[in-house]
Amino acid sequence: MRVLVINSGSSSIKYRMFNAEDFTVLAAGLLERVGEADSRLTHHWLSASGEYGETVYDRQIQNHREGLMLVDAALAESGSLGSLSELFGVGHRVVHGGEVFHKPTLIDKTVIEAIRKLIPLAPLHNPANLAGIEASMEHLPNVPQVAIFDTSFHQTMPQHSFLYALPYELYTEHHVRRYGFHGTSHQYVSKKAAEHLGKPLEGLNIITLHLGNGASAAALKGGRSMDTSMGMTPLEGLMMGTRCGDLDPAIHFYLWRSSGISNEGLESLLNHQSGLRGICGVNDMREIQHMADQGNPRALLAMDMFCYRVKKYIGAYYAVMGRVDAIVFTGGIGENAPRIRKGACKGLDPLGILLDDEKNESRSKDVFEIQRTEGSVRLLVVPTNEELEIAQQTVKKILPSTAEKS
Ligand code: AMP
Numbered sequence: 001m002r003v004l005v006i007n008s009g010s011s012s013i014k015y016r017m018f019n020a021e022d023f024t025v026l027a028a029g030l031l032e033r034v035g036e037a038d039s040r041l042t043h044h045w046l047s048a049s050g051e052y053g054e055t056v057y058d059r060q061i062q063n064h065r066e067g068l069m070l071v072d073a074a075l076a077e078s079g080s081l082g083s084l085s086e087l088f089g090v091g092h093r094v095v096h097g098g099e100v101f102h103k104p105t106l107i108d109k110t111v112i113e114a115i116r117k118l119i120p121l122a123p124l125h126n127p128a129n130l131a132g133i134e135a136s137m138e139h140l141p142n143v144p145q146v147a148i149f150d151t152s153f154h155q156t157m158p159q160h161s162f163l164y165a166l167p168y169e170l171y172t173e174h175h176v177r178r179y180g181f182h183g184t185s186h187q188y189v190s191k192k193a194a195e196h197l198g199k200p201l202e203g204l205n206i207i208t209l210h211l212g213n214g215a216s217a218a219a220l221k222g223g224r225s226m227d228t229s230m231g232m233t234p235l236e237g238l239m240m241g242t243r244c245g246d247l248d249p250a251i252h253f254y255l256w257r258s259s260g261i262s263n264e265g266l267e268s269l270l271n272h273q274s275g276l277r278g279i280c281g282v283n284d285m286r287e288i289q290h291m292a293d294q295g296n297p298r299a300l301l302a303m304d305m306f307c308y309r310v311k312k313y314i315g316a317y318y319a320v321m322g323r324v325d326a327i328v329f330t331g332g333i334g335e336n337a338p339r340i341r342k343g344a345c346k347g348l349d350p351l352g353i354l355l356d357d358e359k360n361e362s363r364s365k366d367v368f369e370i371q372r373t374e375g376s377v378r379l380l381v382v383p384t385n386e387e388l389e390i391a392q393q394t395v396k397k398i399l400p401s402t403a404e405k406s
Helices: 064-077 109-117 125-139 152-156 168-174 183-197 250-259 263-272 275-280 285-293 297-321 331-336 338-345 386-405
Strands: 002-008 013-019 025-032 040-046 052-058 089-094 145-149 205-211 215-221 224-228 326-330 378-381
Touching (some): 002 386, 025 064, 089 125, 152 183, 183 224, 183 326, 183 386, 215 297, 338 378
Parallel strands (some): 205 326, 326 378
Antiparallel strands (some): 040 052, 215 224
């Protein structure tokens, strides 16, 4: 039994195929530049001897449907994995589920239309996700397919936390509210943290910090999201690689009046030219650390700002929950940048948040702890695995529905 996870972008398809029983990765790949003359598929596959092989296919792929056909051909060429039509199921990552989708959902025409209706809330992402879904439904009409939404995990937030202090009608008539993103990651790492701590998730208060090129924090009570830093869009909250995070909305009007910048110009400025890049010119944390080591003051400032903002959210979510059992660091930066973890926890001793410098320098592919023994809050580094979470949720969703049919 095999399950395929598809993360479809506007010009790319990222996929990972799992054994649906033990969730080992059987194949994975990335098709880039769909619709251009120089499309490329890089396909990895697990051989019978347990080694991963790599094959690169350079050929023009016009659309997502052709892309999936190439993935199918690549699987057939790479041994005993069979064809996509024999799959147990397909799980699709979908960025925005609005208030419509609270959980993994079996895809049919009605669901596709509902996702389409949500395009105004995620104009860049939902159309790209839909392109993958429609191609996959067409190519594999007999395989059950499940949509897993980035937003659905945060649908448990109470009104007082998801509403903006705007006229209420903007919520009821225009759906303006906090939705939150990275839900699959926050959910996955919180479950892993509970497993590691040997305690039921239902009894734990956890702050999860997904720190990657996109970054978000979440306050989780008993495994349910109470608040999260990303908002109606993934622009709000923490400082990110190229996104500004929290901002006084009046800056928008000020810039418009003083420089005449257009809405499109501002949107691009706040999404692509801000965050770490805005401060020091670079958005990659590894490079920023290197620049900081060379004494670059802007790189140092960018790191300080990044850590400060994370610390502010830790404080806010501590207050929201009243008691915190664990703080989880994940994402490319959260998992790999001890300096940032240290900066984020600096000065939080009175809250029982005490980082152990030596443990903090450890590296592992598994969960590890980085707090001092006298700290009351467990500090965990948990590698995230959104594809695995999507695969597991897909299988869980399909199993009862296949049982019902038989
Ligand atoms: P993600 O979006 O989760 O893939 O994370 C990407 C971010 O993680 C980039 O800013 C990378 O520079 C950062 N990152 C990855 N590895 C490291 C590392 N070893 N040290 C510092 N930052 C890292």
